Amino acid sequence: MSAVRILLCDDHAVxxxxxxxxxxxxxxxxxxxxxxGGEEAVAMAAKLTPDVVLMDLQLGEGIDGVEATRRIxxxxxxVLVLTTYDTDxxxxxxVDAGATGYLLKAERPEELFAAxxxxxxxxxxxxxxxxxxxxxxxxxxxxxxxxxxxxGLGNREIARALFISEATVKTHLGRIYAKLGVDTRAGxxxxxxxxxxxx
Numbered sequence: 758m759s760a761v762r763i764l765l766c767d768d769h770a771v772x773x774x775x776x777x778x779x780x781x782x783x784x785x786x787x788x789x790x791x792x793x794g795g796e797e798a799v800a801m802a803a804k805l806t807p808d809v810v811l812m813d814l815q816l817g818e819g820i821d822g823v824e825a826t827r828r829i830x831x832x833x834x835x836v837l838v839l840t841t842y843d844t845d846x847x848x849x850x851x852v853d854a855g856a857t858g859y860l861l862k863a864e865r866p867e868e869l870f871a872a873x874x875x876x877x878x879x880x881x882x883x884x885x886x887x888x889x890x891x892x893x894x895x896x897x898x899x900x901x902x903x904x905x906x907x908x909g910l911g912n913r914e915i916a917r918a919l920f921i922s923e924a925t926v927k928t929h930l931g932r933i934y935a936k937l938g939v940d941t942r943a944g945x946x947x948x949x950x951x952x953x954x955x956x
Contacts, residue, residue, distance in 0.1 A: 760787040761877040764807040766798035766825065767839075768817040772862075776811065776839075783870045794818060795825035802829045808877045812856070814840040814847060823850045830855030830935045837876040839869070848883075853894050855935040858882030881938045895936060895954060902929045907946050907955055 763786060767773050773791045780786050790805050792798035795816045802810055810829055814822035826836045837858040838851045848859050857876045860869060861884045872882035895903065898919075905915040912930070916923045934940060937948040949955050 760785050761809060761873055762787050762789045762805070762807040763873065764788075764790045764792065764798065764801055764805060764810045766792040766795070766810055766816070766822070767813040768793050768815070769813075772813070779866055779869075780873075783866070783873075786870065786873055795820035795822065798825050799828045802834055806834060809835045809837050809857075809873055811839045811873070812836050814838060814842055814851065823854045826851060826856050827854040830857070832879070832931065832934050832940050835876040835879065837872055837882060849894075853936070855932075857935075857938045860884050879938055879940050879944075895933065899929055899933050899936075900954065902926060903933060903945065903949050904955060906930075906942055907949065 763780060765773050765776050765788060767776070770793070773793070777788050777791065780788050789807050790801050792801050796819050798810060798812065812822045812826055816822055816825070822838060822840070826838065830836045835857040836855060837860060838856045839860050839862060840847070841862050851859055857879065858872050858881060860872050860882065864872075864884055868884075875882040901919055902915055905918055910918065912923050912926045916926045919926075930942075930945075933945055937945050939945050939948055946955075
C-alpha cells in the first residue's frame with residue numbers, strides 16, 4: 758500500500774519541523790510539503806495534491822485554517838485539523854468547511870498517525886475530547902439531493918426532479934461527500950441514515 762502523502766500547514770516553523778520529524782518516524786506516512794499560511798496551503802494543495810492536509814486553525818496573516826479548509830477539502834484531498842482549540846464553535850466551523858477530522862495537538866503521536874490514515878480513507882477522525890455526535894450541517898438543497906440519492910435516483914433523474922442541471926447536482930454531491938467524509942453515493946446514504954439526516 759502506498760504511503761499517505763501529507764501537506765503540513767502551520768504558521769509556526771518550529772511546529773512544522775516537529776511534526777515533520779514526528780511523521781518521518783511513522784510507517785506509511787510521507788510529508789510532501791509545508792505551508793506557513795492559508796493561501797500558501799491552498800496553492801500547494803492544488804499543485805501537490807496530497808492525500809491529507811494537516812491544518813492549523815489560527816494562521817497569522819491572511820485567511821484562517823477554516824477558510825483554507827473550505828478551499829482545499831475535496832474527495833481527493835482530505836483536511837485534518839490539528840489545533841490547540843477545542844471549542845464547539847471551532848469544531849463546528851471546521852467540520853462545516855469540509856474537514857474530515859479534528860485533532861488536538863495534545864494527542865499522543867499514535868492517535869495522530871491513526872487519524873491521518875483514517876482521514877486518508879475518508880473516515881471521520883475526531884479527538885476523544887471533541888463531541889462525537891456532531892452532525893454535519895447540510896444546506897436544504899443538499900438535503901433534497903441526499904433524499905433523492907436515498908431513493909436510488911441517478912444524477913440525471915435528480916436534476917430533473919429538482920429542476921437543476923446535472924452539473925449542479927455533481928457540485929452538490931461533491932460538497933455532500935466532503936461534509937459527510939465519504940466517497941460514494943452508498944456511503945453518503947449510509948452516513949446520512951446513521952446521523953438521522955434523512956426524514
